[in-house]
Amino acid sequence: MGMVEVRPATDDFYREVIKQRISHKSKNKGLAHFLKVLANSGSYGLFVEVNTETGSKKTKVSYFSGDKKGKLESAYTERPGAWYFPPLASLITAGGRLLLAMLEKSVADRGGTYLFCDTDSLCIVGLQDGGFVPCAGGQYLHKGKPAIRALSLDDVKSIADEFNQLNPPWNEVRCARCRPNGST
DSSP, rough: OOOOOTTTTOHHHHHHHHHHHHHHTTHHHHHHHHHHHHHHHHHHHHHHHHOEEEEEEEEEEEOOOEEEEEEEEEEEEEEEETTTHHHHHHHHHHHHHHHHHHHHHHHHHTOOOOEEEEETTTEEEEEEEEEEEEEOOOOOOEEEEEEEEEEEEHHHHHHHHHHHHHOOTTTTOOGGGGOOOOOO
């Protein structure tokens, strides 16, 4: 879009896309979302791209699904994309799952819990000074009611700092409450 010059011979295109996404996250959410999709499709999606084609006549197609395999007639076929390579795609997703498991363990080791997680994030339950949060089914009793333990924001920042050691400097993990400008 004429905003950033990228020289393919010397610059890493995806690194620049991620840097731009981070810098536009609070300013231009539409652009930030587009850059996220661009980075994900190029760094992962290309390796699992499958294009559906509809033919004018049915042909025999082989299938395999769990315990079942066989052949059937179909007018639809799937052709792998130019960069199709599922082993690499599976390593990308497996690496992400490994990082999430490491993050879950870091939270559990400090006695905390999390509210939810996504493919690339974990929402840790935290309070300024830590403590307990009422929660049906929680593993603790606090003031006679079930509760979960919230980590202190210092604990959450400590976890983020540990994970930053695994990140390139242009993709820092940030605690939502610990961002330098105070934005969430």
